[in-house]
Amino acid sequence: MTIATSLLLFGATGDLSRRMLLPSLFGLSADGLLHPDLRIIGTARSALDAEAFKAMAAKALEQFVEAERRPAGAVAAFLDRLAYVPLDATRPEGFSALAAEVGDPCRLAIFLSTAPSLFGPTIAGLAGAGLACAGARLALEKPLGHDLASSRAINDAVATAYPESQIFRIDHYLGKETVQNLLALRFGNILFEPLWNAGGISSVQITVGETVGLEGRADYYDGMGALRDMVQNHMLQLLALVAMEPPARLDPAAVRDEKVKVLRSLRPITGREVESHSVRGQYGAGSSGGQPVKAYAEELGRPSDTETFVALKAHVDNWRWKGVPFYLRTGKRLPERMSEIIVQFRPVPHSMFGDAAMKPNKLIISIQPDENIGLQMMAKVPGLDRDGLKLRAVPLDIGMKNAFADVRRRIAYERLMLDLVEGRQTLFVRRDEVEAQWTWIDAIRAGWAETGMGVKPYAAGTWGPSAAIALTERDGVSWHD
Template identity: 50%
Template sequence: MVSRVIPVDPFDLVIFGGTGDLAKRKILPGLYRRFLAGQIPSDSAIIGAARADMDDAGFRDLARAAIVEFVAADRIDDTVLAAFIERLSYVSIDAQGSGGWSALKKKMRKNTVRAFYFSVAPSLFGDLAERLHGHGIADEDSRIVVEKPFGRDLASARELNAVLARHFAEGQIYRIDHYLGKETVQNLMAVRFANILFEPLWKSEYVDHVQITVAETVGVDGRGAYYDKSGAMRDMVQNHMMQLLCLIAMEPPYHFDPDAVRDEKLKVIRALDPVLPEDIVRGQYLAGSGQGGYRDHAGDAASRTESYIALKVNISNWRWKGTPFYLRTGKRLRARTSEIAITFREPPHSIFDDAEGWRENVLVIRLQPNEGMNLMVMIKEPGPGGMRLTQVPLDMSFATVLGEEGEDIPDAYERLIMDVIRGNQTLFMRGDEVEAAWAWTDPIIEGWEKRGDRPRGYDPGSSGPEDALMLMHRDGRRWREIRE
């Protein structure tokens, strides 16, 4: 199988926060890989912008070091890297003042796509947007990319949307969620809507329940003060996991069109039931394995912020009424894994005597690691001795199926940045979508704050608090094992 690389138009991309961690880990390495693949025209320009006093040569050295560190060694081509580095330049800029803006304007060219990546704190979004227009750098065709968090509640999200809307139309704003750029997440839509096999079964009549798991082995050490202001609900559920839920649950859009897709996702969010207190489990990892616990890392011995959360979510619409969605995410868990598991109902009648051998059909979509999908089906166990049943996977690992191409699947940031240049907003969140997600999330957070709920402690390297197991057990179900 040969993948097609379709070049984008020449562009000027300004990375505000160009010397920051995200730029070094993801943005610059991702752009290099797209340049290596032949997707970025050689006459494109990438401009770093930050407060640091640096010249072009300094920024190029920074970019080269980042690429060498974060791109696989077998993908480093010295000739290509040198050509890519030549596309880079730098402007020292004051986001809240006047310094550097005239120099940036001089670097912008005519007849190219202009994109501005706000890889900075949300508090600077308004300042950047205002100055881009005030200095005549952005025009009606320019695009801006904004990173999460998109507020910390509904009020702040509305304020942030209003600030951006004063200077840019909704069609120019790209709210990036890297989970939507993952190959497997997009394949979820292909599996659903390009195959007649699954769509007739994709409803409560045939689906028993859905599990969405995002587990991490790392804690919050080093960024505990920041994380303690958000917690797992704000950091993961309100955005990443909400997007995954929407892609699973949404109705087929009339066309694979940005607003058509986002209209259907918005309908799902608005159909979410309020979550009952008994359907929420929150936790904090304890000290262990020679490392401190969450409260040590947060620097607050009385912290009530969750590093783990599990919820039972219900959707009140014709397709999903009666099928629960179980969401869980946490730090310092047993393994690093992200997956969606759609568990189908058992047959209404079994003709086989080996009832104990029966297991549910499960479609598992693996986001990380080892992106791919497998479908668990029942077959006859090989050998004589009667009809004994066993469960086996029909497996599709991208690395296996696509060969070398599967091993070199573009990073989510690579794909999403190229979509920005193309002007394709399908995989980006719309303003009303963000606000609807916060409108559902806020009462949940306010509820546990009013009740004074305390997160349950759990051991590092475990699957989370014991109470989370009971969340499933009382429904006669169980969580899938967390493993790589």
């Protein structure tokens, strides 16, 4: 694909734009990574003119970009790239003003973050204004539906104007450095790959914890819950990267082909298995950061059966992962904000060290808040060892900030926005991946409905209901807290 010379941002006055998109684009611009002719055209329902939008963008940079990274010249140059066109997506005639501002529609990238009900009219408006030519590309921000049927409806609407080769579905976790480092760790080092299977690994844990509650997202979150908000996208993408076969090449088709094979190999958790393979929870009153916080229902303002916590025991039914459990958990109002992957290797088949407390090797991949890769290994405790060698598990840590101190750490959207503008699809999600994810999630939700499985309470500031502990302990595994 050719490099875009126009970037059209829908929802340009919203929270995502101010916190992530505009600061990311500024970072790329300040570092000379954007095409010098790239213009950024914001659009939203807000009745702003171009100068008011630039003032809003300047305020966002002041709020979300460190002062030392905001030299006046770089800010001025970035603001010069900006334009703004107010738009009500339900009014087709408004799209002609967008087209006039864009210029060459075949060198256009579009970032679309909109309510599901507006996908149809927005796509129709873009196509009707001539903004869906062969060189254009369209990025779609979640939520892309609430189940398989609604996801297909959205994708069908988009496909009427944009073929799959021009669609960039965003999962911002794929833009994180440590997530991409999974590929380098697995396929750039011969050390791990021979053991990266059921013969060498006994279990895998993936945890995404949040300390926050609703944060003004009450209506959206209560209609989705933890399973659809986090597991369906971020966590299943992490699972796919851990479990995938080695791609032949580092290109979009090869990488995404292997991911979708994993997602289609997930063993369904149906009505018979949901009670033994899943846990639903909802936080009650408790504390967060040393401060008392309200229960979810009180924060929401009404009773609700929506889960704010979910734990799952999943299996990938193929040769590589036969019998290896993948434990997933995510929730709100947990003790820590963290995302990590724990790969538990099998113990040595025989210990020559007598009564020494042997612990299997463990690979710890921390994604947030700090990016880090650690390997727990057994080592000899210093001493004379008159009664035999004493061993202890010691960590070998690779602090990414230290290892790459000479390289600025970028937020995920910087990578994703640059790839969108330059037309690289590897870190974006393909339609068949999305549909495989929804198929697995819908079966779990159907099982919950079939069995009447409700939410179990847990105190805010804890690691979820006690049933989540039992989910792993039954297999002799403990969560890595």
